[in-house]
Amino acid sequence: MIFKNDSLDPAAVFACATSLRDACDQSAKLQDLSLSELFQGMDQFYREAMRIAALFEEWACKHVVFDETEDVWPYLLEDKFGAACLQRMSVEDLSGFDAEDCPDVAMKLLLPLNYIDAQPRLPLDVKAINPVPASPFTHWRIQTIRCLSGDDNFEPMVYGDDPFDSEYEPSILALYGVNAEGLVEHIKDFDRYADAVAFVGKIAPGVEFPEEPVVKAQGI
Template sequence: MIFKNDSLDPAAVFACAASLRDACDQAAKLQNLSLSDAFNGMDQFYREAMRIAALFEEWACKHVVFDEMCDVWPYLLEDKFGAACLQRMSVEDLKYFDAEDCPDVALKLLLPLHYQDAPRLPLDVKAINPIPSSHFTHWRIQTIRCLSGDDNFEAMIYGDDPFDPDYEPSILALYGVNAEGLVEHIKDFDRYADAVAFVSKIAPGVEFPEEPVVSASGASDG
């Protein structure tokens, strides 16, 4: 296969495709499913596996924070990528895999990701309050959402599907955190930059990261 994007790592693409092939082979045996019938021939199945592999690697190059990873990238993909894809969708539905599926697969792989507002990822970031006389010792910006038809918001945590159809679109909530760790809701925002700009006005000198990272380790300090 000739890659149109020179930035793609052929080893990573091959690892993704091999992992997906092995996971599909295993699932097909368990389900008594013919991959050839499901994809109108094995050649088409392999084309789909390579398409998905290249698509995910291209997405990962833009969104994964590789500097915060300990694993060797192709080895991680070879071990876990196929299973993560089949957690996202069935073998038969892989032909519909597109860029919207990449964030959820990345979260299933526990990858550190650059935060983005669309689709909104499960952000949870804290910063020390530089105002010593304030009731709050920290500020916290966190992704929250509610079930469709419900008014009770809950934290969107790492691993939650950003496109879960059972939920309303998520938002960002700004909280003040006191010395006892109790939180007080301040205001909601659609964009991370707007939340940072707002808290910077009421707490000049606060240092939230310009490009926050979404990780499985939970809330991070700015």
């Protein structure tokens, strides 16, 4: 296969395709399905596997924070990519795999992702120490929240939640103050992370939020 994007790592693409092939083969056997019949021939199945592999690798090059991973990238993909894809969708639906599926698969792989101010936004949750000693808050917190369509009760969007879930309204960023007991108080909502950081910087001069926040699984 000729890669149109020179930045793609052929080893990573091959690892993704191999992992997906093996996972699909195992799933098909368990369900007594024929990959050849599902994809109108094995050649088409392999094309789909390579398409998905190249698509994910291209997405990962833009969104995964590789400096914060300890795994060898192709080895991780070969071990876990196929299973993560089939957690996202069934073998029969793989022909519909597109860029909207990549964030969910990446989070199933527990990858650290760079946060970008765009819709749909990833589940951000960052805290910073409050440098103002007289404040009732010991920390500030910026977190992605969203609500179900037709509802007005917002809930935190956590790592692993599908950013493209059609049951939810577009997400927003909420700024909270956190006291010594861990209780939170909602301060203000924002559309952009940079705006939230700028606002809290005015009421708490010297606060240090990361310029390029990273979306991580809890405990990682």
